[in-house]
Amino acid sequence: MALNLSCVGKLYPPSEPYEVSREKIKEFAQALRDGHAAYLDPEAARALGYPDVIAPPSFPMVVTLDAEYRAVLDPELGADGQDRFVHREQRFAYERPIHAGDVITVTVRLAAVERLTRGDVVSYESRVTGRGGDHICTGRSIFVVFEEGS
Amino acid sequence: MSVQSLTLPRYELLEPGFQLPRRAFQVQRKDLVRYGGAARDYNPIHWDDRTATEFGLPGPIAQGMLTMGLALGYLVEWAGDPGAVVDFGGRFPRLVPVPNDGVGVELSLEATVAEKLEPPRVRVNLAVRLDGAKVLVMPRVIVVLR
Numbered sequence: 001m002a003l004n005l006s007c008v009g010k011l012y013p014p015s016e017p018y019e020v021s022r023e024k025i026k027e028f029a030q031a032l033r034d035g036h037a038a039y040l041d042p043e044a045a046r047a048l049g050y051p052d053v054i055a056p057p058s059f060p061m062v063v064t065l066d067a068e069y070r071a072v073l074d075p076e077l078g079a080d081g082q083d084r085f086v087h088r089e090q091r092f093a094y095e096r097p098i099h100a101g102d103v104i105t106v107t108v109r110l111a112a113v114e115r116l117t118r119g120d121v122v123s124y125e126s127r128v129t130g131r132g133g134d135h136i137c138t139g140r141s142i143f144v145v146f147e148e149g150s
Numbered sequence: 151m152s153v154q155s156l157t158l159p160r161y162e163l164l165e166p167g168f169q170l171p172r173r174a175f176q177v178q179r180k181d182l183v184r185y186g187g188a189a190r191d192y193n194p195i196h197w198d199d200r201t202a203t204e205f206g207l208p209g210p211i212a213q214g215m216l217t218m219g220l221a222l223g224y225l226v227e228w229a230g231d232p233g234a235v236v237d238f239g240g241r242f243p244r245l246v247p248v249p250n251d252g253v254g255v256e257l258s259l260e261a262t263v264a265e266k267l268e269p270p271r272v273r274v275n276l277a278v279r280l281d282g283a284k285v286l287v288m289p290r291v292i293v294v295l296r
Binding site: 027028038055062066090140 | 175187188189195205211213214215216219227231232233235239240
C-alpha cells in the first residue's frame with residue numbers, strides 16, 4: 001500500500017502535558033545504570049547550575065515515542081503494518097536539559113516518508129517544549145514500518 | 151576547584167583522535183523489560199518471543215535507545231555533567247537480539263574525540279558493537295566541557 005505523500009509536513013496536535021517528576025528521572029536513569037548524582041540529588045544538580053535534578057539525555061523518549069506512535073497510526077498516512085516497526089535513527093538537539101518540575105509537551109511533524117520493498121520509512125520531527133512553550137529540545141526519529149506478512 | 155573537577159576532561163588538553171577508554175556493557179532480557187517500562191516503550195518486539203519470531207528474529211531485540219542511553223551515560227560520566235551532552239544522533243545498523251538465558255549479550259563501546267569545536271565544545275564519534283559488528287553509530291555527539 002502506498003503512503004500518502006501529501007501527509008509529509010503534517011503537524012499533529014500537541015501531546016497531553018507530561019509533568020516530569022524526580023521519581024521518573026530516577027527510574028529512567030536507573031534503567032540505564034547511569035548513577036550520576038545530578039539525576040538523584042537536587043543539591044548535586046544545583047551545584048552544576050540546574051534548578052532541580054535533571055534527566056538523562058535520552059529522557060525525551062518517554063514522551064516522544066508515544067507521540068510519534070500516534071502519528072504512525074494516522075489512517076490518512078496509510079502506513080502498512082502499523083504495529084510492526086523498528087527504530088532506525090534518533091537524534092536530539094537541546095536548548096537546555098529537562099529537570100524535575102518541567103511540564104513538557106511534544107508537537108510532532110511528519111518530516112519525510114520513503115517507500116521500501118518490504119515496508120515504509122517514516123521520519124518525524126518532535127519539538128519538546130516546557131511550561132509556557134519554551135523550547136527544550138527537538139527530536140528527529142526515523143522508523144521502519146514493516147508490511148504485514150513480510 | 152573540587153577534587154573531582156581535576157579528573158574531568160579539559161578542552162584545552164584534548165586533541166582530535168583522543169580515545170576514551172573502551173567500555174563493555176552486559177545486556178540481559180530483564181534490562182530490556184526494565185528499560186521498556188521506564189521509557190514507556192511497550193513494543194512486544196522487545197520482550198515477547200512470539201512477536202520476535204514472527205519478525206523472523208531469533209528473539210526479542212534490545213531497544214535501540216537502551217543501547218544509545220547506555221552509551222550516552224558513558225559520555226555523561228566522562229564529561230561529569232548530564233547537561234553536557236547537548237546534541238546527539240545515531241543510527242542502528244543492526245538489531246541486537248537478547249536471549250533470555252540469564253547471560254544476555256555483551257556490547258562494547260568505543261568513543262573518540264573527533265573534532266574540537268567552538269570552546270568548550272567537542273565532537274565525539276562513538277560506536278557500539280556486538281561481536282565486532284556495529285549496532286549503533288553516533289558520528290556526531292556534541293559535548294560541552296567545563
